[in-house]
Amino acid sequence: MTVTELAVAQAVVAPSPTLASAIVVLPTYNEAGNIGAILNALLAVDERIDVVVVDDSSPDGTAAIADAVAGEHPGRVHVLRRPAKSGLGSAYRSGFTWATRQGYELIVQMDADGSHPTDRLPAMLDLAETRVADLVVGSRYIPGGRTEGWPLHRRLLSRAANTYARSVLGLALHDPTGGFKVWRAAALSVADPIATTTDGYGFQVELAVAAERRGLRVIETPITFTDRTIGESKMTSGIAVEAVRKLWALRRRGLRLRPGAPALSVATPGLGAVPRIHSSWVGPEAEKGGPRG
Ligand SMILES: Nc1nc2c(ncn2[C@@H]2O[C@H](COP(=O)(O)OP(=O)(O)O)[C@@H](O)[C@H]2O)c(=O)[nH]1
Numbered sequence: 001m002t003v004t005e006l007a008v009a010q011a012v013v014a015p016s017p018t019l020a021s022a023i024v025v026l027p028t029y030n031e032a033g034n035i036g037a038i039l040n041a042l043l044a045v046d047e048r049i050d051v052v053v054v055d056d057s058s059p060d061g062t063a064a065i066a067d068a069v070a071g072e073h074p075g076r077v078h079v080l081r082r083p084a085k086s087g088l089g090s091a092y093r094s095g096f097t098w099a100t101r102q103g104y105e106l107i108v109q110m111d112a113d114g115s116h117p118t119d120r121l122p123a124m125l126d127l128a129e130t131r132v133a134d135l136v137v138g139s140r141y142i143p144g145g146r147t148e149g150w151p152l153h154r155r156l157l158s159r160a161a162n163t164y165a166r167s168v169l170g171l172a173l174h175d176p177t178g179g180f181k182v183w184r185a186a187a188l189s190v191a192d193p194i195a196t197t198t199d200g201y202g203f204q205v206e207l208a209v210a211a212e213r214r215g216l217r218v219i220e221t222p223i224t225f226t227d228r229t230i231g232e233s234k235m236t237s238g239i240a241v242e243a244v245r246k247l248w249a250l251r252r253r254g255l256r257l258r259p260g261a262p263a264l265s266v267a268t269p270g271l272g273a274v275p276r277i278h279s280s281w282v283g284p285e286a287e288k289g290g291p292r293g
């Protein structure tokens with residue numbers, strides 16, 4: 001974590017006595033056309049949910065719109081402002097640090113462009129809250145999961161990135177580059193996001209590797225990912241290159257997992273198709289914050 005990330009996470013908003021147990025961390029850069037709708041959808045879908053927007057001084061005024069929604073929902077929406085665009089991974093490191101200090105039990109990762117289905121969140125939160133899983137991943141690449149609206153080249157890139165990540169690192173997760181996740185806060189600290197170094201999409205994979213490697217119970221549940229209809233993607237070739245390099249470096253550091261990890265299935269009411277469970281163990285060490293082998 002850089003000095004800026006730490007400073008931003010510390011420069012907070014006084015703790016509110018009415019915090020709900022779940023916080024959605026929403027990184028934003030130029031999401032003025034999306035932020036209002038997504039905030040309102042999140043606040044309406046589940047009363048457990050608060051939101052922290054991590055905005056990198058978007059020139060389009062995203063943070064001001066978030067502030068306006070925050071004013072209408074006292075204590076439920078928080079806005080962290082960072083001085084400059086520093087990448088998705090960096091924004092999550094700031095947001096996670098803040099959320100953990102506030103004492104939220106469940107911490108959610110989600111894009112702010114409407115791509116992730118908000119209506120799946122209550123059931124995903126339930127799985128984490130009832131301790132069925134430490135990490136619930138909304139997955140495009142298991143039966144029942146889909147991607148809508150992406151052009152062919154973007155679909156191919158995503159498929160290739162996931163296949164590459166899975167084969168290079170031996171991951172059981174089918175959508176390691178995905179960005180829709182619910183963590184138990186204790187499990188997130190075991191995965192140790194502050195120790196990650198990637199700024200772009202490789203961040204998602206870096207964290208997924210840590211979760212599997214440390215024996216967290218990971219459930220994948222199918223989602224339909226819908227491409228944004230407003231605003232522009234921040235995906236660049238530089239971000240893709242960073243991810244490829246990073247994954248190879250992780251493998252060189254001996255972080256390859258054993259292939260063929262067990263993938264159990266469980267039928268979960270309310271989640272439609274069958275989610276998958278990987279890594280069947282979580283022990284008291286994990287809840288206390290101690291990583292397991
Ligand atoms: N704070 C912050 N958010 C970012 C940055 N880059 C991307 N995001 C946000 O991360 C989420 C995913 O980015 P997006 O451009 O939609 O990626 P795509 O869906 O893969 O094309 C969106 O909410 C973006 O606004 C960044 O550098 N800083």
Ligand SMILES: [Mg+2]
Pocket residue numbers: 111113115228233
């Ligand atoms: Mg997007």
